[in-house]
Amino acid sequence: MPDHSFDDFVHAALPALSRYAYALTGERVAGEDLIQDTLVKVAGAWRRVHRDGSALAYARTTMLNTYLSAWRIRRRRPASVPLEVDWPGPDAYGPVDVRDQLRRALDALPRAQRAVLVLGFLDDLSDEEIAAMLDRRPATVRSLRHRGLAALRRQLDNDQVEGGSYARR
Amino acid sequence: MHDVDRLLRDELHRRSDLPAPSAAAVVTAVHGLRRRRRITAVAALSAVAVLATLAGTISALRPTAGSVPPAFPPSSPAGEVSLTESPEVWFADADHGFALARACPADPCQLYLAQTEDGGASWQRHAVPGETMPAEQRGPQLNLRVLSATTVALDSYDGTRRRFTTDGGRTWTSPSMEPQGTVAEIPEGGLAEVRSNTGKPIDIVVLRPDGSSALLATPPPTKPLTSMWTKVVRGDDGSAWVHGGDDTKTWLWVSRDRGRTWRDVPLPGDAARAGAGQRPYVDHGRILFIVESSPKRRVWRTTDDGAHWADLGKDLPPDPSGDAGLGAVVCFDGTLLVYEPLSGAVYRAMPSEATLGRVGDAPLWDRFGARYLRGAGRKTFEPPFEHSLDGLTWTELRL
Numbered sequence: 001m002p003d004h005s006f007d008d009f010v011h012a013a014l015p016a017l018s019r020y021a022y023a024l025t026g027e028r029v030a031g032e033d034l035i036q037d038t039l040v041k042v043a044g045a046w047r048r049v050h051r052d053g054s055a056l057a058y059a060r061t062t063m064l065n066t067y068l069s070a071w072r073i074r075r076r077r078p079a080s081v082p083l084e085v086d087w088p089g090p091d092a093y094g095p096v097d098v099r100d101q102l103r104r105a106l107d108a109l110p111r112a113q114r115a116v117l118v119l120g121f122l123d124d125l126s127d128e129e130i131a132a133m134l135d136r137r138p139a140t141v142r143s144l145r146h147r148g149l150a151a152l153r154r155q156l157d158n159d160q161v162e163g164g165s166y167a168r169r
Numbered sequence: 170m171h172d173v174d175r176l177l178r179d180e181l182h183r184r185s186d187l188p189a190p191s192a193a194a195v196v197t198a199v200h201g202l203r204r205r206r207r208i209t210a211v212a213a214l215s216a217v218a219v220l221a222t223l224a225g226t227i228s229a230l231r232p233t234a235g236s237v238p239p240a241f242p243p244s245s246p247a248g249e250v251s252l253t254e255s256p257e258v259w260f261a262d263a264d265h266g267f268a269l270a271r272a273c274p275a276d277p278c279q280l281y282l283a284q285t286e287d288g289g290a291s292w293q294r295h296a297v298p299g300e301t302m303p304a305e306q307r308g309p310q311l312n313l314r315v316l317s318a319t320t321v322a323l324d325s326y327d328g329t330r331r332r333f334t335t336d337g338g339r340t341w342t343s344p345s346m347e348p349q350g351t352v353a354e355i356p357e358g359g360l361a362e363v364r365s366n367t368g369k370p371i372d373i374v375v376l377r378p379d380g381s382s383a384l385l386a387t388p389p390p391t392k393p394l395t396s397m398w399t400k401v402v403r404g405d406d407g408s409a410w411v412h413g414g415d416d417t418k419t420w421l422w423v424s425r426d427r428g429r430t431w432r433d434v435p436l437p438g439d440a441a442r443a444g445a446g447q448r449p450y451v452d453h454g455r456i457l458f459i460v461e462s463s464p465k466r467r468v469w470r471t472t473d474d475g476a477h478w479a480d481l482g483k484d485l486p487p488d489p490s491g492d493a494g495l496g497a498v499v500c501f502d503g504t505l506l507v508y509e510p511l512s513g514a515v516y517r518a519m520p521s522e523a524t525l526g527r528v529g530d531a532p533l534w535d536r537f538g539a540r541y542l543r544g545a546g547r548k549t550f551e552p553p554f555e556h557s558l559d560g561l562t563w564t565e566l567r568l
Contacts, residue, residue, distance in 0.1 A: 010199070011192040018189035023181045032190050039199040040206070102176050121174070122181045153173045 006046045010039060013056050017063060023118045024067050026107055038063040061133055064119075068111050068134070098156065105155035113148035116141055204511050249273075250281055250294050250568050254307040256554055258566070260538035263558055264288045265318035267338075269309055270568050277301040280309050282321060282338035283568050289540070289556050292568045295338030297323065315538065316378055317358050333380035344380040348372075352383045354427035355409060361385065361401035361428065363411060371396055371413065373428065389422040389431040397448075401428075404454025405501065417443050423451075423474060434475035438467055452536060456503040456520060463491030468507060468525060470518070481518045481525045485509060496533050498541075500560065508533040534560065542566070 017038065021031035042049060042059045049058045106114065112134075119130045127138040127145075134141070250272045252258075260266035266289060270281040280300035283292040300323070302309050311332075314322040323332040324346060331346045355361045358378040363371050371394045373385035389411055396413040403409055411422040411431070419441055421434040440447045440459045450458040459469040460482075468482030485495075486509060496508035503520040506528075515533060516525035534543035534557070535550075541557045544550035545565070555563040 007196050010196050014189045014192045014195060018187070019185040022187045023185040026184055028187060031187070032195075035190065035195060036198050036202060039195065040202045043199055043203055098176065099180065102173075102180050106177070106180065117177060118181060121178045122185060149173055149177075152177065156173065156176075 005050055006043055009042075009050075009055050013059060016056060017059060019122075020060060020063055020118070023122050024063075024115060026103060034063060034067060037066050041066065064115055064133060068115060101156050102152065105152050108155070109148050109151055113144045113151070116144040117148050120145055200512065203513070207513060208511070250283070252552070252554065252566065252568065253280075253309055256542070256566075257308070257311075257313040258537045258542055258554075258556075259313055259315040260289075260540040260556070261315050261318045262539045266538065266540065266556075267313060267315055267321055268292070268566065268568065269311070269313055269323075270294060271302065271309070273304050276304040278304055280311075282323075282334070284337040286318075286337075288558070289564055289566060293337070294568060295334075297332055297338070298341055299343075300332060314360055314376060316360055316376065320358070320378060322360075322376060322380060331380065335380075342380060344382075346382060348374050348382045348384045350383050351386045352377070353386050354429050355385065355401070356427070360403075361409065362399055363396035363401060363413070365394070365396050370394055371411075373401060373411070375428075385428050387429055387431070389420070389424075389433075391420060391422070391433075394420070402451055404451050406454030408451070408454045410449070410451040412449055414443055419443060421449050421451075421475070432474065434471075436475065437469045437471075437478035439464070440469070450497060450499045450505070452499040453501075453503045456499070458497065458499060458505050460495050460497045460507065462488065462493065462495045465491075466495065468495075468497075468505070468518070470505070479523065481505070481523065482507070484524055484526065485516065486512065498533055498536060506533060 014035070017035055018031065021034040021038075022028065025031045025034055038059060041062050042055070045058075049055050052058070106117075109117070115134065116130055119125045119133065120127075125133075127141045130136075131138040131141045136144075250270045253269045253271055257269035258266065259268075264286060266285045268283045270283045271278040272281060273279075278301060280297045280302060281294045282297055283294045285292050300309065300311070309323075310326045311323040312326070314324060316322065319337045320335045321333070321338065325331070328346055331344055333342050333344050334340060352375050355373075355375050356377055360376045362374050362376070364374050365371055370391060371388055373388040375383050375385050377383060391413075394413045394415060396411070397419070398410075398412045401409050401411055407425075407427075409424045409428055412420070414420055419436065421436055422431045423434055424431045434449075434457070435441070436449075437459060438447075438461055440449070440461065447459050447461050450460070455472060457471050457475070459478075461467045461469070466482055466485045466488055467480050468485070469478045470481055471478045485507070488511065493509075493511050496510065498506050500506065505518045505525070507516045507518075507525055508514075509516065513530045514527050515529055517528045518525045534541040536542075537556075539558075541560055543555055543557075543563070545553050545555050545563075554566040556566050557563045
């Protein structure tokens with residue numbers, strides 16, 4: 001009988017994997033790329049992964065490692081443009097949308113900080129669980145989260161000031 | 170001041186709620202990506218191999234080559250005996266097998282014949298007198314010809330010398346390779362080879378169990394013939410097979426009476442064309458396969474010496490360019506395994522099955538007499554080598 005176990009796994013695991021991929025990348029296309037790259041690696045190790053019986057956990061860790069890998073970072077991808085560069089013009093409708101600010105600020109974070117925030121805020125994982133998934137120490141995870149949140153806060157506050165001044169021009 | 174924690178949580182949940190892509194599309198894309206990356210990797214490795222070979226050649230040709238690191242792998246340490254590259258291995262039966270090996274305590278290396286009597290669990294090594302090879306030479310340029318569980322001939326490629334043993338390599342003689350007289354049949358315990366004669370019909374040269382050679386009195390009765398196999402291939406049922414052709418046609422001949430009479434096996438599809446490259450797989454003897462990869466992928470099987478052929482390959486993925494090829498191996502029970510290199514998939518047709526069906530993507534192995542052999546290295550057919558009787562359990566070939 002042909003072995004369709006990998007294809008079956010993709011069907012079952014796709015919702016969970018796409019959830020992570022979209023949260024990490026913030027873009028649909030980039031998220032789908034990340035899913036594919038992850039599954040290519042999982043397929044390469046499928047017999048061992050399938051035998052060990054923890055395919056989803058393996059795929060999730062593979063996705064995080066793929067996302068954080070230097071190779072992927074070096075690949076050229078469309079990047080979010082800083083807010084001040086593509087501001088369309090004086091906003092007649094009031095202050096800048098906070099959500100847009102947050103999205104841009106999140107996309108500007110270093111990948112390790114973003115991964116820690118996604119794992120902590122999306123799935124409420126503990127520092128120890130995140131540390132195990134990312135192969136870092138819990139103290140490093142705490143530091144990454146602290147720095148990530150601080151950067152977001154700083155960016156939002158700055159944008160609020162700058163956006164307001166821009167709107168007043 | 171913003172509530173960053175709440176905003177962040179909302180944003181991440183919003184992102185993660187995007188609808189997942191189509192699973193079928195992702196599966197297709199993943200398999201396609203794997204295929205493309207495999208092809209790219211193979212191309213890159215080939216390029217590296219070509220460059221390495223060129224570099225080695227250039228280094229060897231330079232007057233100052235002595236100061237340059239050798240392009241070939243370093244010799245084995247003194248006393249260590251290792252398989253020759255492109256392993257020369259053959260199992261006479263499930264328990265008895267032979268392998269050519271070499272030891273390089275100095276240059277040139279000494280050639281050894283390794284023998285097992287317990288299915289490859291242990292090996293005894295015997296030096297072959299007078300057979301040495303330069304350390305940088307990959308193979309011994311000798312054909313390993315196993316006649317029985319204890320009898321082996323080592324014939325030089327150039328046809329000038331034969332080393333012969335009847336006790337597993339403990340003692341050796343050097344009989345002539347030149348045929349002496351004729352024999353009526355390929356004797357029990359003997360082997361046969363095809364000798365092409367320019368402008369004339371082929372000869373069959375028989376290697377007798379005593380190490381001498383003779384011409385077979387009744388080779389296949391055909392027109393001037395170019396052999397496509399150097400060996401007269403022996404099927405598991407004792408049948409003898411010769412494959413060859415001329416400018417107009419390709420033939421396959423079978424003898425089921427040790428070479429006294431020969432029958433022309435009708436070939437299917439493009440396999441009978443002149444210069445057809447499709448290799449018949451005759452290992453089983455009664456079940457015969459022909460694997461065509463170009464211009465169209467077809468896998469033929471016959472069980473009545475070519476009177477009827479069935480195409481088993483209807484479900485193979487197409488390869489319009491015809492460049493990828495197909496690998497195949499016939500198992501001892503007549504099952505055919507086909508390896509599709511673009512996807513890395515293996516297809517199987519058991520004797521009772523009418524079509525090939527995909528069974529996984531395990532690397533394919535080869536048959537070396539009465540056992541299967543495979544390379545367990547990172548690349549195809551690369552050391553360490555493993556052997557198996559059933560294709561399920563494998564033992565490392567460790568001399």
